[in-house]
Amino acid sequence: MMSSKKQSRFAFPELFEFNWRLWSFVLLLLMSGAVLFLNPVSPYLGYTDPFYSPTVLVIPVVALFRITCYAYRKDYYRHVFKHPLACKADIRGEKENRPYSGERSFFALNNFHRYFLYVGVALLPFFYYDFYISLVYYSGYFTLRLGSIILLANALLLTLWTVSCHAFRHLTGGHIECYSCKVAPNFRKKFYLGQSFLNAFHEDFAFISLAFVIAVDIYIRALIVGLPIDYTFFKVLI
Amino acid sequence: MNEAKVSIMRSEPAVSSEVKFEEFKVPVVEGMVVLDAVHYIQNNIDTTIGVRWNCKAARCGSCAAEINGSPRLMCKTRMEDAGPEVQIKPMRAFPVVKDLVTDLSHGYEVAKKIPPFTPRPEMKSPYKIQQIDITRSKEFRLCIECFLCMDVCHVIREHHSDYFGPKHVVKIAALDLHPADSVDRSELLHNEGGLGYCDITKCCQEVCPEGIRITDNAIIPEKERIVDHVYDPIGRLIRAARRRKW
Numbered sequence: 001m002m003s004s005k006k007q008s009r010f011a012f013p014e015l016f017e018f019n020w021r022l023w024s025f026v027l028l029l030l031m032s033g034a035v036l037f038l039n040p041v042s043p044y045l046g047y048t049d050p051f052y053s054p055t056v057l058v059i060p061v062v063a064l065f066r067i068t069c070y071a072y073r074k075d076y077y078r079h080v081f082k083h084p085l086a087c088k089a090d091i092r093g094e095k096e097n098r099p100y101s102g103e104r105s106f107f108a109l110n111n112f113h114r115y116f117l118y119v120g121v122a123l124l125p126f127f128y129y130d131f132y133i134s135l136v137y138y139s140g141y142f143t144l145r146l147g148s149i150i151l152l153a154n155a156l157l158l159t160l161w162t163v164s165c166h167a168f169r170h171l172t173g174g175h176i177e178c179y180s181c182k183v184a185p186n187f188r189k190k191f192y193l194g195q196s197f198l199n200a201f202h203e204d205f206a207f208i209s210l211a212f213v214i215a216v217d218i219y220i221r222a223l224i225v226g227l228p229i230d231y232t233f234f235k236v237l238i
Numbered sequence: 239m240n241e242a243k244v245s246i247m248r249s250e251p252a253v254s255s256e257v258k259f260e261e262f263k264v265p266v267v268e269g270m271v272v273l274d275a276v277h278y279i280q281n282n283i284d285t286t287i288g289v290r291w292n293c294k295a296a297r298c299g300s301c302a303a304e305i306n307g308s309p310r311l312m313c314k315t316r317m318e319d320a321g322p323e324v325q326i327k328p329m330r331a332f333p334v335v336k337d338l339v340t341d342l343s344h345g346y347e348v349a350k351k352i353p354p355f356t357p358r359p360e361m362k363s364p365y366k367i368q369q370i371d372i373t374r375s376k377e378f379r380l381c382i383e384c385f386l387c388m389d390v391c392h393v394i395r396e397h398h399s400d401y402f403g404p405k406h407v408v409k410i411a412a413l414d415l416h417p418a419d420s421v422d423r424s425e426l427l428h429n430e431g432g433l434g435y436c437d438i439t440k441c442c443q444e445v446c447p448e449g450i451r452i453t454d455n456a457i458i459p460e461k462e463r464i465v466d467h468v469y470d471p472i473g474r475l476i477r478a479a480r481r482r483k484w
Binding site for chain 2: 074077087101166175181
């Protein structure tokens with residue numbers, strides 16, 4: 001063990017492998033990116049598509065926030081690059097002589113996750129603002145519609161995913177070794193423990209929120225083409 | 239009485255290069271674990287089988303092996319869960335001594351490189367530590383050093399890199415997160431320990447018999463500490479401006 005060091009000469013050795021998973025994944029990303037940029041959705045009946053809130057130009061940053069997230073990293077290293085595919089010996093999909101550089105060269109860029117986190121946190125209020133706008137879209141009325149509830153659920157899921165992030169955990173309490181040496185130790189420790197509880201579900205939030213954003217986008221596009229899938233719970237004068 | 243087919247990988251590299259599977263029929267009784275089956279074989283069929291064990295209570299971490307392809311403790315895997323056909327192999331990431339016994343000495347060589355607990359100079363023995371500060375470090379004290387996480391880690395098992403391995407990251411995190419300790423070992427982990435090779439696929443966390451959240455609570459916090467040092471220029475500037483230690 002560990003006598004021979006087979007380290008890769010390349011920064012991104014997986015790029016040179018015959019890997020349909022990687023290239024179909026890249027193709028899917030490019031196609032969905034093209035759809036988002038070429039067929040934009042403008043606000044419709046007070047509903048703002050989350051992909052265009054506040055502007056479509058933040059999509060690359062949000063995509064990088066997702067790609068550098070520890071939850072997604074685990075999944076694409078496993079299911080796209082097979083490093084390894086699974087933990088059991090017979091279905092690992094990992095080979096001895098494969099070049100491997102880990103997160104030491106190209107994928108070391110994933111360490112900039114916290115910068116994308118800052119952008120992500122800054123974007124969160126926009127989703128709640130969109131929810132508010134959908135409530136007061138009809139001037140003089142307060143309207144609760146199915147679409148508004150979907151926008152709120154989307155904002156909540158994105159918030160849960162962002163605040164359960166590992167980088168957020170490190171920055172808000174994980175870096176502290178001695179809580180009793182800090183101001184308000186009990187509050188800080190409780191905050192850290194609460195955040196750690198959410199952190200255990202980070203992978204779930206990551207995928208549920210991603211699927212939900214796409215679902216909201218499809219929902220609003222469906223409304224625009226005239227599908228009668230919106231429902232008004234109540235509309236009251238204010 | 240049920241019977242199970244237990245197939246054990248036999249080899250003794252010091253004597254011959256031959257590697258073969260030998261199959262034994264073992265009567266299964268309720269509550270029996272895989273280690274019991276190996277003991278049955280050792281006592282009744284073939285006394286030459288090499289197996290390392292000690293407590294048979296999942297406390298000592300000696301009887302780690304690959305049962306039906308999954309790295310597990312033999313004493314903690316019930317025969318009824320393992321099925322009617324059980325295949326037992328030694329841990330593949332380590333050199334075999336004989337049959338199911340592997341040479342784990344490399345792990346102890348790595349452990350020597352880790353700086354020991356170094357209390358802050360102002361602390362006087364016996365150290366008084368608040369409960370609120372000790373819980374994070376305490377989780378890693380559960381480690382029974384069974385080396386299952388090292389065996390399942392592809393960086394060690396397939397890529398033979400100089401990565402210290404999850405077991406040692408747990409050890410380092412236990413010391414780094416200790417409230418009375420004054421040394422930061424994350425730079426050692428980054429430069430010599432090769433933590434960059436870890437791609438957080440969480441296999442170590444999946445196999446840990448003690449349920450330590452190795453990746454979430456040890457590896458990622460250490461990675462974040464390395465980000466503090468190496469990959470976060472703005473954070474470093476802010477910290478330098480506030481004249482704080484890392």
